[in-house]
Structures are given as structure tokens and as C-alpha cells.
Amino acid sequence: MGVRSYEEYLFKRGKFPLNQRPCCRSYLKTDPINKWLNRYADKDKDIIVTGERREESPFRLLYTEEYQHSSGLLGIRPVLNWTTFQVIDRIIRAGLNMNPLYNCFSRVSCWCCPNKKKWEWYQLKIHFPELFKKVCQWEEELGHTIKYGHTLTDWLKDIA
Numbered sequence: 001m002g003v004r005s006y007e008e009y010l011f012k013r014g015k016f017p018l019n020q021r022p023c024c025r026s027y028l029k030t031d032p033i034n035k036w037l038n039r040y041a042d043k044d045k046d047i048i049v050t051g052e053r054r055e056e057s058p059f060r061l062l063y064t065e066e067y068q069h070s071s072g073l074l075g076i077r078p079v080l081n082w083t084t085f086q087v088i089d090r091i092i093r094a095g096l097n098m099n100p101l102y103n104c105f106s107r108v109s110c111w112c113c114p115n116k117k118k119w120e121w122y123q124l125k126i127h128f129p130e131l132f133k134k135v136c137q138w139e140e141e142l143g144h145t146i147k148y149g150h151t152l153t154d155w156l157k158d159i160a
């Protein structure tokens, strides 16, 4: 599709991505990463290190600590078996600050991710109202809602 932003992806597609395994993931994340790796990575020296954890989802339960990435590089997942507590504990012990976005959201991903939970959309509305308005505007312009069957504003009526 050749897009450079979520907004461009959305308007080329004409609707929001589905909640389950959204295809934006390949257009916006894995395809550009793979393209970059195929072009610049040195298969003899480079490895891929990522922070997925089994605790995060049933799908990630099946991940292995080492794998062969499609680019041919070795991939490793050093915190695969860590709990959330262990991650936070290590950050604090290292004297580092938590990403402040974790004060509002359960995960840090694209701000307009369709997988956001209801309370996270509410957090977006409260803490980042200009971004919340942008999604509402996209819903109007596309004639399609990010949560099927409701506009965001209607969906949040019972908590907002």
C-alpha cells in the first residue's frame, strides 16, 4: 500500500482496521522494519532484540526465546518470561523513570490503536483531547467508527 502514517493508511483504506490482528500492523510496523533490515542489517554481526513477554497475550505464550527472523537474522527475546512486576522492579532498581504514558495506558502503542480498551479511550479524551477529537473527526469523514456500531463519543457516554 505504501503509506507513511496511520492517517494516510486510514483514508486509503476508507475505514478503520479491525480490532483483531489489524492489518495496520504490517503496513505501519513490520513491513517498514523488514524493509530496513533487508537493506541495512549485517547478517554476520547484527541480531534483533525485542521485549515481548509471554504474560502479555495468549499468542505470545507460544513465542520462543530465540528464533530465526524472516530477514535471516537471529532474534532474541530476553524478557520473554518476565512478569510486569519484574520489569517495573528492574526499571526502579536501575534508577530509571517509567514512561509516563503508563500512568494513563496499559500499553504504549500507536495512540489511535483500535485495540485500546474503553478506559484507555477515556484517558485519551481526558489527557490528550486534541487527539481524541481527531479520531472523532476521522469517524465523521470516513462514515465509519473505530468501535463497530458506536461512535467513540457514544461508546464513552456511560463513563465520560
Ligand code: SF4
Binding pocket: 022, 024, 025, 026, 028, 029, 109, 110, 112, 113, 114, 115
Ligand atoms: S499499535 Fe495498533 S494501530 Fe498501531 S500498528 Fe499496531 S495494531 Fe495498528
